[in-house]
Amino acid sequence: MSVPSTELNEVLDQAVTAVTAGGELLQKRYSESSRPGDLDEIVRAIHANDDAVLALIKEPLLTARPGSHWVEDELASGLLPEGEWWVVDTAEGNINHIHGMSEWGVTATLVRDSVPLLTVVHLPLTGDTYTALQSGGAFLNAEPLHSSAKTDLRAALVGTGQAKPGEDEESLRHMGASVTAMLLKALVVRVSVPATMQLIQVASGRMDAFWQFSDVRSGLLPGALLVSEAGGSVTDTRGEPWSLGSSGFLACAPGLHTQTVKVLSDLG
Template identity: 65%
Template sequence: MPFDTDPTLISDVTAAVKTAGLTLRDRYTPHARGVSLSEVIDEIHANDDAVLDVLREPLLRARRGSQWAEDELAGGALPPGEWWVVDPAEGNINHVHAMPDWAVTATLVRDNQPVLTVVHLPLTGDTYTAVADRGAHLNDRPLRVSAKTDLGAALVGTGQAKPGEDERTFRRIGESVTAMLTGGLVVRVSVPATLQLIHVAAGRMDAFWQFSDVRSGLVAGALLVREAGGTVTDLAGRPWSTGSRDFLAAAPGIHAAALSVLSPIA
């Protein structure tokens, strides 16, 4: 079923995410917060709680019948219907360490495919939006992925999805970085995923992959890259959905080459 592109929905969601972004910006400090692990985790949770307090109700009100995916670190398929997958502080670890790479994201997922997303960067004021079959934009400017066709000229990236993943996932990340350092030009390893995926959608980076299914870090970028003309699959080359176990988003001209490097890493 085609997505109902109610013209007021994207503006309502954008307004809600920008308002939430003000809350997160007000909590930002020029110094790192927290010394012990427990203190850092407390700061992360405080950020999440403060932003969710102003974001949840406007989003549920904006889309009648939508539901809320509670666990931002969860992965796997969602039940049928429309769900808000939100990261109230995407790059939260950066925020509490006084680094600038963080955002507020809200994505509407229908039957395990993202259909509308807003990513707002409060420090710069930039807002990335995409609606299924309507294109992707930075503020009011259309986005387009890179035209590169040579993986050897590509800037690519990856990163861990969350702390404490299993040893196999960490090993695959390390092996994939080594492989891409040989196959590509430059590899970035950083968090969060969305902040790399907006660069892929804008043609500043050429590919991003992840050995994880954490939904909140992938759904926004997946839609932005698709709507900017990119290719989004799992690492077996199948079309990606929230039920996929891993992820690759790339410019079409290098997707096959990136897949050939990454798919053997099991």
């Protein structure tokens, strides 16, 4: 059963309010001079950010969509149970935030039967808010987004990155091989975290492709909806339809999809 667009628009408005409030709190906790000294300090700072924002935005988001559920583990992967779920990253790019870097924000995506219905990405340092509704377009501060029109991978700015710390060695070697392969084919390859910060660039047409050999939901769902609603192609790395059950992810300009899939598929 489809959800009426007017109903989703109301939920989106409430989600924007909640996510923006979370971003404002995260900005108050931000310092350009922050330099954690060891792993224990890093872990404490990450959890402190997550806990502070979670306490502020969880209830408003659940209230915005009565009957919805909350995904507790933001690093979890795979298909969700039936029904509607909020997949939220209370500090997307938390590692950047606690090191005084600028690429971080707050995201919330409402998912129904493992398909994203709406998403909000708020970047407090710039005041930018990216939104998308299923079949309703993608926007930056209410202005429509459009993916890149490029058709030649040799002119493309592409990117990838880790999904999370502690990934298995095989996945990391696969990622490294893909970077090498793209360095030989694309104009420039960017490797950074988090995924959402690159995916909003793909949706905006500033970057041309992003791929990842991972299925961490919170890092992929916002960008997947933004890119697809901006006219981009979203598949797995072999060009097949992407879902939360896929083992690889690719979002790119439609004119580059075939070329990009070939490079990634040739990795084996």
